[in-house]
Amino acid sequence: MSEVKSFYEVDPKGQFICHKCGIPLVKSDAVFGYLNNAFPVEMPVCPKCGFVYVPEDLALGKVLQVEKVLEDK
Amino acid sequence: MVFAKTKSVCPVCLKVIPAEKDADRDGNIYMLKSCPEHGSFKTLIWEGDVRSYLNWQIENRSIEAPVDGKEPSKGCPYDCGLCKEHLRKGCCMLLELTTRCNLRCPVCFASAGEKESNDLSLEEIEKQYDYLMSHGGPFNIQLSGGEPTMRDDLPEIISMGLKKGFSFFQLNTNGIRLAEEPGYALELKDAGLSCAFLQFDSLSDDAYLVLRGRKLRDLKLKAIENCREAGLGVVLVPVIAPGVNDNEIGDILKFAVSNIPYVRGVHFQPVSYFGRNSLDRSLKRITIPLMLRLIEEQTGGIMKKADFAGGEAENPYCSFHASYLRRKDGSLKSLPRAGGNSSCCCCNTASDDTRNFVATQWGSLSAPATQDTYRSADNGLTETSSLDAFLEYALKNTFTVSGMIFQDAYNLDLQRLKRCYICEMDRDLGMVPFCAYNLTDSNGKYLYRK
Numbered sequence: 001m002s003e004v005k006s007f008y009e010v011d012p013k014g015q016f017i018c019h020k021c022g023i024p025l026v027k028s029d030a031v032f033g034y035l036n037n038a039f040p041v042e043m044p045v046c047p048k049c050g051f052v053y054v055p056e057d058l059a060l061g062k063v064l065q066v067e068k069v070l071e072d073k
Numbered sequence: 074m075v076f077a078k079t080k081s082v083c084p085v086c087l088k089v090i091p092a093e094k095d096a097d098r099d100g101n102i103y104m105l106k107s108c109p110e111h112g113s114f115k116t117l118i119w120e121g122d123v124r125s126y127l128n129w130q131i132e133n134r135s136i137e138a139p140v141d142g143k144e145p146s147k148g149c150p151y152d153c154g155l156c157k158e159h160l161r162k163g164c165c166m167l168l169e170l171t172t173r174c175n176l177r178c179p180v181c182f183a184s185a186g187e188k189e190s191n192d193l194s195l196e197e198i199e200k201q202y203d204y205l206m207s208h209g210g211p212f213n214i215q216l217s218g219g220e221p222t223m224r225d226d227l228p229e230i231i232s233m234g235l236k237k238g239f240s241f242f243q244l245n246t247n248g249i250r251l252a253e254e255p256g257y258a259l260e261l262k263d264a265g266l267s268c269a270f271l272q273f274d275s276l277s278d279d280a281y282l283v284l285r286g287r288k289l290r291d292l293k294l295k296a297i298e299n300c301r302e303a304g305l306g307v308v309l310v311p312v313i314a315p316g317v318n319d320n321e322i323g324d325i326l327k328f329a330v331s332n333i334p335y336v337r338g339v340h341f342q343p344v345s346y347f348g349r350n351s352l353d354r355s356l357k358r359i360t361i362p363l364m365l366r367l368i369e370e371q372t373g374g375i376m377k378k379a380d381f382a383g384g385e386a387e388n389p390y391c392s393f394h395a396s397y398l399r400r401k402d403g404s405l406k407s408l409p410r411a412g413g414n415s416s417c418c419c420c421n422t423a424s425d426d427t428r429n430f431v432a433t434q435w436g437s438l439s440a441p442a443t444q445d446t447y448r449s450a451d452n453g454l455t456e457t458s459s460l461d462a463f464l465e466y467a468l469k470n471t472f473t474v475s476g477m478i479f480q481d482a483y484n485l486d487l488q489r490l491k492r493c494y495i496c497e498m499d500r501d502l503g504m505v506p507f508c509a510y511n512l513t514d515s516n517g518k519y520l521y522r523k
Contacts, residue, residue: 032460039459062460069398069408069467 016053018046025053032063035070075105076123082150083108084482084515089148092486096123104484116483118390121362129361131382131389137162139504140209149487150509153521154502162209163504164386164494167245168193168201170230171219176247178285180312180344193500198230201498202237208504213241215270215495222250222257228264235265245270245310247285248296258296258303268337269300273309276328280318301335308337308473313364314344315357322364323371330472333399338473345479358484361393364476376474380407388489394475398467408471480508482515497522 016025025044030052032039044053054063074096081092081104092106102119119126142157149158171192174181193201205212214234221227221244231242244261248271251258258269271293274280278288300307309329313319322341329336343359359367365378376395383389396408480489485508493506505521512520 037463039463041459042456058457062457062464066460066463066467069464069471 016044018049018051020051021046021048023048025051032066034067037066037070039066074123079104080149080487081106081485082482082512083111084114085111087482087512087514087520089150089487094118094126102126104486114483117358118360118484118486119362120360120366125362129383129389131385136160139163141207143503150485150490150506150512150520153505153509154499155496155504155506158491159493159506160491161386161494163212163496165215165243165496166205166212166504167215167217167495167497167507168198168230169217169219169497170198170221170227171223173223174218174220174247175223175249176220176285176287180284180314192224195226195229195233197500199233199237201500202234202239204503205498206238211237211239211241213243214239215243215245216266217245220247220249222246227266228260231261231264231266241267243268243270247272247289248293249289251299252292252295255299258299258305262303262305266305268306268308269296270308270310270340271296271300272312273325273339274311274313275318275321276324277321280314280321283317284312284314297332297336301332304335306337307335309339310342311339312342312344313359315359319359319367320371322367323373326368326372326376326474330397330399330405333472334469336472338475341474341476343476343478346481346483361390361476361478365393368474375405377407381474384494386492387494388486388492390478390486391480391489391493392475392477394473397472397474399470399472405472479511482512485512 017023018025023046026047027042028045028047030041030043030045032041045051075093076096077094079092079094080089082088083090083106086108088108088110090106090108092104095103095105097103100122101117102121102123104116104118105113107113137160139155139157139159139162142155142159143152145152145156145158149156152158155163171190173190173192202210216227216230224230227244234242242265244266246269248269251269251271272285273293274284276290278290281287281289297307309325311318311322311325313322326339329339341364343364361383362378365381368376368381369378376397380395380397381393382395384392384394397405398408399405480486490506490508493508495507496504497507497510499505499510499521502521510519510521514520
């Protein structure tokens with residue numbers, strides 16, 4: 001992997017509100033775990049309840065690509 | 074016990090005759106057929122029972138009509154080029170750029186090097202590209218022959234194809250020029266070559282003497298080394314002949330895995346009896362179940378029969394394939410079998426997605442796999458380097474094992490032929506399915522090839 005880090009743009013920037021707690025989500029570390037693999041990714045997370053928002057584009061993009069590589073038959 | 078019917082041809086006169094699939098008492102499946110004039114024929118088609126044969130089948134088969142297909146008149150396989158009754162529009166197209174060759178392989182399907190040299194002119198190649206683009210292109214292009222590297226204008230031919238809109242170019246080669254000419258692999262890669270499909274029958278010279286007529290081991294290794302230096306991907310292509318090199322399958326696979334990522338995979342071609350194949354035709358054939366058993370046995374179970382499936386785009390009985398991810402500790406993990414897989418070329422599937430996948434892998438290893446934002450962090454950006462790193466690792470460490478069971482006049486099944494996906498470009502006929510183009514009667518006379 002090159003030195004340059006890869007970032008995923010969340011839109012609208014930092015404006016998500018946790019529906020349950022009513023407070024803004026903050027950028028925090030989350031881990032995607034799949035079939036004994038762990039991928040630490042920064043995500044918008046609710047600081048109170050820990051809800052993690054996964055942007056649709058990311059879920060259907062890179063995350064799906066990783067799943068396809070890892071998935072068992 | 075006969076459990077299915079199809080059509081085939083008489084190996085002597087190539088007339089279409091009915092054929093039956095028969096589960097024999099010996100536990101294998103045979104094709105039985107009789108020509109009123111030339112007698113009965115029994116050919117091994119599957120080393121396994123009926124259940125294993127039927128289980129290999131894949132449901133939900135799609136049909137793609139050839140673009141601007143010809144009206145059939147005489148019936149399959151006599152109307153090739155492609156006719157309206159063909160069930161695939163094609164994936165890989167072989168351009169036979171020359172009939173010249175610097176080997177005289179006893180097993181050559183094209184009987185190359187026998188006749189006067191006959192190279193396609195650049196104008197003819199341009200016409201073939203144009204024909205393909207107007208008949209369903211772009212396709213994956215296989216630069217073939219003869220030995221295509223006998224020509225000095227391959228870079229020009231690739232550049233021309235790129236300009237016409239093709240993006241995937243595979244070189245079907247014996248590797249001699251790649252080995253002997255410094256800088257040649259890089260020259261081809263720079264011109265746009267996607268990968269080398271390298272004849273690679275063995276890690277010792279004995280098999281080369283039988284199958285290719287001369288010792289070639291060191292040259293093959295040098296060709297791979299030169300491709301590695303050039304960053305050009307290589308797929309090893311062993312012809313497997315019973316009693317010649319069927320005991321080397323595991324060694325070839327282990328060698329290939331130890332050379333990931335520049336060796337991208339191994340594509341087996343169990344020997345067929347067409348063209349100039351002077352091997353004894355009574356030799357037993359190798360069918361899909363035996364190939365898979367030998368792979369599992371000779372790799373010590375690193376690769377398993379269960380990892381493999383038949384091609385979904387072509388007829389499943391024409392091919393087998395499996396994909397693996399090499400883990401960081403060197404072990405292999407079998408990967409899921411994506412829909413639409415095919416085993417006809419380096420790319421391993423016919424879809425545009427895969428063409429792009431291969432292009433990403435070998436076009437530029439540093440290219441991101443998806444369209445993401447690369448910039449310094451701010452509140453609206455989340456870091457996904459771990460996903461990218463994994464995807465890049467996967468791109469460099471995936472490895473494919475595949476094989477194709479070509480058909481000859483003995484085992485030809487017209488149901489299989491109608492789904493053929495690999496075509497030879499013929500200057501008069503257009504696109505002709507590979508196994509029809511190379512079909513020869515028992516005297517070596519071709520149905521189509523001139």
